[in-house]
Amino acid sequence: MxxxxxxxxxxxxxxxxxxxxxxxxxxxxxxxxxxxxxxxxxxxxxxxxxxxxxxxxxxxxxxxxxxxxxxxxxxxxxxxxxxxxxxxxxxxxxxxxxxxxxxxxxxxxxxxxxxxxxxxxxxxxxxxxxxxxxxxxxxxxxxxxxxxxxxxxxxPEAPHIASKYYMVGDMFKVDDVNNGWNAATMKAFNHSDKDVYEDPIFTLMITTTADNQHWKIIPQDNIDNDDFWAVGVLGVAIDGDDSMSGSLINTGDVKAAKIAKAGMYSITLNMMDYTYAIKEVIPEYYIVGAMQNWNADASKGKTCMLYPQSKMVHSYTTQFKDDANLKLWLGSDFGNWDACYGAAVDGDNAASGTLVGIGAGAAVCPEKGAFYTFTADFSTMTYKWTKLDNQEPKIYTTISLIGAFNGWDQKTNIDLKEVTPHNWYGSAVTLAEGQLKFCANDDWADSWGGTGNDGDVNVADQNSGKTVYNGKNMFAPAGTYNVYFNDITGEYVFQVVE
CATH class of the missing domain: 2.60.40.3640 (Immunoglobulin-like)
Structure with missing residues (x-):
């Protein structure tokens, strides 16, 4: 038909x-x-x-x-x-x-x-x-x-995305010449090896040591064209905008954004929609050195986490034996030797010093074999060694976790491993929801817990801090954690394993 x-x-x-x-x-x-x-x-x-x-x-x-x-x-x-x-x-x-x-x-x-x-x-x-x-x-x-x-x-419809981006700003100032706003001090965003149109996400971790730090972003195009401040520089519409997220502009009157408070921040750019997000993080710093055999394997070497005293100050207390030397790695940089923090001079055993980045040497305890607290202050980029008054702290055979997860049965405690003298570590410890404590030698004579009433300390809200000797029960949501504990200071960290 x-x-x-x-x-x-x-x-x-x-x-x-x-x-x-x-x-x-x-x-x-x-x-x-x-x-x-x-x-x-x-x-x-x-x-x-x-x-x-x-x-x-x-x-x-x-x-x-x-x-x-x-x-x-x-x-x-x-x-x-x-x-x-x-x-x-x-x-x-x-x-x-x-x-x-x-x-x-x-x-x-x-x-x-x-x-x-x-x-x-x-x-x-x-x-x-x-x-x-x-x-x-x-x-x-x-x-x-x-x-x-x-x-x-x-x-196809898509914005222009440069191959690389760099942050410039007050927080990168070295001196009056290298003032943080030029190529000498700019910081490169990290990116995967994918095409930028398949993966438009760029990330950067920065530390600001002062309040009210302004910033802008320079695209690779401007570097390639040898015109640093040409059209294409990214910023915000309102000068001094301290929003933790927002839209980026690269045309018209581009203003500098601002990070209002000193601290460590992760910055994420999504260049497909020209947005940014800033998140303050409590950083995780790890010791790499003689005490953990200079193990640079991120899956095995993160046994010696410094205990946060604040967002910017972290410390570690132990008996610094053998070579008694160390460098520091931010958790996200673990394994990257160019990203180590350490002493300006390799082998420096002074009681205090300046923390430096690229090219850092190992800092050495002033008295090998003694008990010291090593403290790193990232707000001033300095470190110091403090000798403990008590050079003979009580020795424990075991330190374990006990709690609702095992019915408070001391025969089935989760034992932690002593990775340095008096510092204990548990890798990927799985816990059911409920109350718990640290205990020594599978007994109640020596235990550590929270303040106030049972369950007042919730590790979901306080994942790091100081326990109280023979204190109350702590509380942990169900999950898997890397657990760190120091039996001298009572300090702990419950790090969620993603």
């Missing part, structure tokens, strides 16, 4: 043509509902590509024009346009059918998805090979029409 319709119409069609125009949003059936059949060509039915289109220009874009035969019999229409699109030059690419209107428009989102699925999100012009199909309709009968293929050239 469809062939009869086709031949009937063919004899009635003149070979002059007219251009057609229809509403893209007209109510037509989805192309996938039409049964497969052999497509036919009809004299005068043809299509031509439009100029290259930018998918950021609107919800729909015109990608072709078409002409149809004139003098079609009354009641005959050309309807239900669709494009069968195949990405050019992509091996094994599958054809995708998208709905089109008779005025040559398709939904931008349809082309965007085809390009992203086959080429990625980078905003460069792509070529899509397309076959146009339509239905010639009369009195409920239809013939499938096609014509010569066309080539669609389209650029």
């Amino acid at each position: 469809k062939k009869i319709l086709f031949y009937t119409l063919l004899t009635a069609v003149a070979f002059t043509t007219v251009s057609c125009d229809e509403d893209f949003n007209e109510d037509v059936a989805a192309p996938q509902t039409w049964p497969q059949e052999e497509a036919i060509t009809l004299p005068g039915f043809s299509a031509a590509s439009t100029a290259s289109v930018d998918l950021a220009s609107g919800d729909s874009v015109a990608v072709f024009t078409y002409t149809a035969p004139s003098n079609l019999p009354e009641g005959t229409t050309v309807d239900n346009f669709r494009l069968e699109i195949t990405p050019d030059g992509v091996e094994g690419a599958k054809a995708t059918t998208v709905k089109a209107s008779s005025n040559g428009k398709v939904a931008s989102v349809d082309l965007q998805k085809i390009i992203e699925d086959n080429y990625g999100k980078r905003p460069v012009e792509r070529t899509l090979n397309a076959n146009l199909y339509a239905n010639l309709m009369k009195e409920g009968q239809a013939s499938l029409l096609t014509c010569e293929p066309i080539a669609i050239k389209a650029t």
